[in-house]
Amino acid sequence: MEFKDYYQTLGVEPTAGEAEIKSAYRRLARKYHPDVSKEADAEDRFKAVNEAYEALRDPEKRAAYDQLRARGYRPGQEYQPQDFGGRPGQGFDFEEVFGSTGGGGAGFSDFFENLFGQRARGGGPGFGGQAPRGETRARLSVPLRAVYEGSTIRVTVNGRQLDVRVPKGIRPGQAIRLAGQGSGGGNLLLEVEYAADPQFEVDGSNVIHVLQVTPWQAALGATVSVPTLGGPVELKVPAGSEAGRKLRLRGRGLPGAQPGDQIVELEITAPRPETEAQRKAYEKLAKAFASQA
Numbered sequence: 001m002e003f004k005d006y007y008q009t010l011g012v013e014p015t016a017g018e019a020e021i022k023s024a025y026r027r028l029a030r031k032y033h034p035d036v037s038k039e040a041d042a043e044d045r046f047k048a049v050n051e052a053y054e055a056l057r058d059p060e061k062r063a064a065y066d067q068l069r070a071r072g073y074r075p076g077q078e079y080q081p082q083d084f085g086g087r088p089g090q091g092f093d094f095e096e097v098f099g100s101t102g103g104g105g106a107g108f109s110d111f112f113e114n115l116f117g118q119r120a121r122g123g124g125p126g127f128g129g130q131a132p133r134g135e136t137r138a139r140l141s142v143p144l145r146a147v148y149e150g151s152t153i154r155v156t157v158n159g160r161q162l163d164v165r166v167p168k169g170i171r172p173g174q175a176i177r178l179a180g181q182g183s184g185g186g187n188l189l190l191e192v193e194y195a196a197d198p199q200f201e202v203d204g205s206n207v208i209h210v211l212q213v214t215p216w217q218a219a220l221g222a223t224v225s226v227p228t229l230g231g232p233v234e235l236k237v238p239a240g241s242e243a244g245r246k247l248r249l250r251g252r253g254l255p256g257a258q259p260g261d262q263i264v265e266l267e268i269t270a271p272r273p274e275t276e277a278q279r280k281a282y283e284k285l286a287k288a289f290a291s292q293a
Contacts, residue, residue, distance in 0.1 A: 001110045003073040006052035006065065014066070018057070025053040026210065027194055029198030046198070051108050053196050054141075068115065079111060136182030140190035142166055144197045144207070147254060149231035157181070157188065164190065169255040199227050205260030206253045212269045213237055228252045228262055235264060243268045 007014050010024040032046040039045070042155055056062045058089035119141060138157065147152050150168025164176060165277060171183055175191045194202055201208040221239030225232045228249065245266045253260025259269060273279040 001079055001114065003026070003068075003075065003077045004048075004052075004109065004111050005069070005075040007047050008057045008075060009052040010056070014069070021053070021056050025049060025057075025196070026198065029053075033198055050196065050198065051112050054108070055112060057196060062242040064115065120206045122290050135187045137189045137191065140164070140176065140192050141195040142170070142192050143195050144200055144202070145229055145255075147194065150255075158183075167191075185193075198227065200262075202254070202264070204212075205256055205258065207260065208261055208265060210265050210267050211235075212267050215268055215270055218242065218266065220266050226264055229254075237266070241266055241278070 007016070010016075010021060010028065012020055012024050024042065026165045028049045029046065032039070032042045033170060033225070034043045034046060037046075054061075055065050058206065068079075129279060140155065142153065145151070147168070147170055150166060152163050153163045154163055156162075162178065162181060164178065167174075167176070170192050172175070172193050172254075173191065174191050178188040178190065180187065199209055207229065208226065213222070213224065216222075217224065218235055218241040219239065221241075222237050223234055224237060226235040226249070233249065233252070237247070243266060247264040247266070249257045249262040252262035271278075273282055
């Protein structure tokens with residue numbers, strides 16, 4: 001299998017901080033999202049960006065990846081699993097399990113699954129290190145839409161595909177128990193974490209979405225379509241809005257006894273002029289606002 005340079009995929013330096021990595025991910029995920037991008041390879045690029053962020057957003061995974069990268073591997077170079085330092089199974093408390101609402105897995109590469117999934121399987125009884133017929137533990141990375149809908153996702157554990165129903169509104173750290181699906185016929189305990197999402201971040205029961213608007217939409221006001229976990233809705237952007245302004249869609253966050261809201265944060269972006277008329281329009285705009293410069 002080929003080594004993947006996740007820093008190169010996100011366009012950041014290996015010294016990049018958490019905020020820079022998150023910003024790069026959000027920008028590229030929006031650019032290559034299959035529902036938005038018209039580029040022929042958008043879906044593959046989107047998957048690559050999502051995989052890179054999944055590897056680098058977690059300090060434990062990033063440390064393991066950096067340890068491997070420090071050995072001189074470069075993009076496209078052949079990677080042999082036995083070349084990785086340390087004992088098999090060392091470094092993670094239990095296996096990572098990635099689910100998909102679309103069936104057939106989460107779409108991560110063999111390199112990713114080997115580095116972050118297989119290592120936990122290498123030593124000890126069961127991939128969670130538990131005794132036979134004991135309770136096997138794993139982390140389940142759940143898409144936000146599955147949490148919102150309470151839908152069923154398909155996961156692969158030790159080569160077996162399982163359909164797991166995600167309780168609606170389940171929170172990170174809570175667990176799903178599957179009787180008889182663990183090592184040696186014991187129970188499988190899946191501790192939930194939220195998978196990275198290109199459109200939404202989570203803050204308690206609220207979800208945050210960064211919405212790009214044009215300068216004239218912000219200045220003059222506009223009604224725009226906004227994605228939510230339950231589908232797109234129309235949102236009125238008030239005239240005179242500034243970058244960073246937050247608008248609230250009540251009840252559009254994660255479900256629960258008290259459903260959360262969706263917070264829409266405005267990000268003002270100016271389209272690149274592609275015609276002479278558009279360039280002249282920018283020149284006219286610059287002159288009109290020259291006194292405020």
